Amino acid sequence: MTTTSPDDDRTVIRPQAPLLAPLASAAEPGADDDRTVIRAGAVAASRPEAPTTEPASPAARAMPAMVTSMPSPGANPAGPPDTGNALPVGTRLGEFEITGVVGEGGFGIVYLAHDHSLGRRVAVKEYMPAALAARAGATTVQVRNERHRETFEAGMRSFVNEARLLAQFDHPAMVKVYRFWEANGTAYMVMPFYEGDTFKDRLAALPGPPDEDWLLGLLDPLTSALSVLHDEHCYHRDIAPDNILLLRGDKPLLLDFGAARRVIGDLTQALTVILKSGYAPVEQYAEVPGMKQGPWTDVYALAASIYYAIERRTPPPSVGRMVKDSFVPLAQSQSGRYGARFLAAIDAALAVHPDQRIPDMRALRAALGFAEPANGATLIAGAAGPTGIAAAAPGLASAARVAAGPQVTPPSTRVADRTKSRLPVLLGAGALVAAVVGGGFFFVTRPPVPALASVAAPVAAAPEPVPAAVFDPTAAARAVVERIIKGATPGFAVEVRTAKPTLRMDSEGDMLAFSVKAERKGAVYAWVARPDGSFVQIAPGASRGAPNRERMLPAGEVWAWPLDWLDAGAPSYRAHAPGGRSKLLVVISASARRIDGARWGEDFGELPAPAAGEEAASIAAVLLGEPVCPAGKPCDASYGAAVLDIDEI
Template identity: 55%
Template sequence: MGSHLAEFEVTRIVGQGGFGVVYEAWDPTLERVVAIKEYLPSSLSTRQGDGNVAPLSEQHRETFELGMRSFINEARLLAQFDHPSLLKVYRFWQERGTTYMVMPFYRGDTLRQALQASPGGADEAWLLRIMDGVTQALAVMHAAHCYHRDIAPDNIILLEGSGRPVVLDFGAARRVITDKTQAITVILKPGYAPVEQYAEMPDMAQGAWTDVYALAAVMHVAVSGRAPPPSVARLLADSYQPLAANEALRQRYSHALLAAIDAGLGVRPESRPQSMAELRDALGLDGGATVIRTQAAPTRMGASTGAGAAGAGTRTTMPPPASVADAGAAAPAKGKGAAIAAAVSMAVLAVAGGWWWMQGRDGDAAGAGSGTTS
């Protein structure tokens, strides 16, 4: 507390993970609270006595610098976008041997926390309001040929007061470092990652349809309380039970919503909606299917505050729906089942244990792990 990073005064640590630290800080120039994210991978680097960050050894330097370049590229990428449901980066710089990015200090709950507070399943109108903002934000990214590839309930924050969803950071540096140093099961969230993220294959390109799958998995958790089976296991022996055929869910949710989730969870890339525009159409978010209005969400009395650009703090109740407009499209991907199965069959055992563990968690409706501070 009281330390300075550039012109910003650090007021507290919001959170610390294996790949970085998020601070709350004061911007004296514009007189506002901001969040600062510091690149600090604990497995590769250390903070020295003078405050500088350095690789643990020369052996770690190449991976440390590769991750830092990815961190910088992510900051540049986020700074290009301007959408109310996309994380905004004000600026970034290099100092003390590492890199920092400055973001708005968001207050609210992650979608993971909001779903935990509603164990009986999300209200359909509330869920569609969130999907409206998230699909628009992802469509903006996709139009620039950028894909998130880490959509999960803990990577969507619902802002205090308005309930507006904001898609959090991509974790690009985390993926690059993990790719170099650890197993594939650490990189991916079982249940949310589509099969094309498990193997680099020419006929299994990642694209807008990759984020479509992950977002459909988020909706699956919201209505059923659990994540779908891991995609790589489904490819070999599909145990997925269509939501549209579930009589209990049909009593609570429209056929259009359940069918859209089922379609988005097509195990092969070409069997899903190929863009956010197609997913929005399936959800009925275009063509006047939802009413355009803005309505603030009431906040529970006595709730604690304190979520930064990468975290959560104040709990909010579920607001009524609001809708805006649509954008973006992407080209379809093609895949060959036999080739995919051969490439990923060895990954089934690696993710099966994680899936069964996820199915039994008390907080299953909340998603797979928290990545808000890394």
């Protein structure tokens, strides 16, 4: 795994640079850099021929929101770039006609297109992992080597799955997908153009840090959008100032979900995941054992982006903080410039250890003072003042702020709790045109800058405690799994493999299959820790509401589940709702074990999700049960364990 500097990202806009970065080696996987490098010139013209192809019916499972940087209309091109695998200008994909190439990265190509059906400009992204596939003929995408087909198809499923997911949402802070489909051996998604500038570029134009009101105006819709995303068991995992677009009126939009990149990176060691040092929490580094990603991962990255806005630098790299934490809390460095509650919330969201961090976006919203009423409007949960909050008409409030222009809030009012609506500061002036499709933007003009935080003498204010973290049963279940892994007997090695770590929840659901091998002979036990925090015991399974007899695995022998368990009545475990990341936990015990805590059904044993206050040790003890040994003889309680991530989508 590699890291990049804070200024290095997958979408790099350099006014004097060549239009497109060179593609990674097309022969073998190794393109760990999927950045789209775009010069502020004209949209690239591609090859001269212009074949036409109609899209297949939209069949797909769904996922990436991509953003694209488009050049300014009046810029002079430096000549057409090498567009590699890009489709030529004039190609028809159904009603969409390619009019230019916006950018080509390691995992996809972004085009400017004209929608002949609705008469509008759109951005089209084509799934094209350059290290795995190449153009064959006019439009077809073909895998370079059959040994890469599984990885290619897994990335495409994730690409389409993200598109489907985003197409279902209509949140103002999330990219909208108009349409997606599979055709020509690959997949496409169509998105609108948006007006705006990146959060990072807006900050670069300021002589100092922005004020608290403006930052809260961004955090309100961003935390709301991420909460919606997390409810679907999806995580952004790449939040940074250059992945947030500010639309007209400074309304934020999340960019670059990059799911196909991450899935391919997970399936092959050759395609490493690029992390942004300072924004990536410690659990995103593969070399840190026992830490998994979840809502708390996005909490850290979002808070790091706000830290960058205030301090003009990123927090210290999280891996370094694990060794020696040099992080100075904002409550110390910025006391008096921002409210105590605001600073305490950001500091709590930047805790380096996941179990000490604000766990999810709802808890972060509560810490910041946001509340979600039934009608969807966002109000401030004031700790002081009247319980009833009168909301001004949004149109009048917005107009008043535009007329007044950016304001500098006096420090004495900034450190006090707000009891008014958190409306973004609307800045009336021109805007930037951005096509949101995979990593960049069309830059036209830069809007006025937000108000600056005043640097005044600190004003004493009683710090307010951050609300208690919300109990997360999924995190509690992960802690149980980690407890069992850490409690395994040293030297009792267990190896678990699967050829299909991603299971689709279609009409029947893909079947889980895995192989297991251990250095010592032992009884085999396996559980699936579900995304909702519950546990399903799949080995040994059940028959008519009673557990089957365990199987003894000889030392060094490889057994496949469920094939080698069919004679023992092993049922098939299939992907089912709720989707998300599950954990396959396999234990090989030197002695057979009696497990009494599970509720046995027709096929499997089940254990409900941990409840608030339950200790991981007690739940782990239930899952492991007790060794069954002959009376009066020594009892070998040793065991080995291994865990594997399984995505149910």
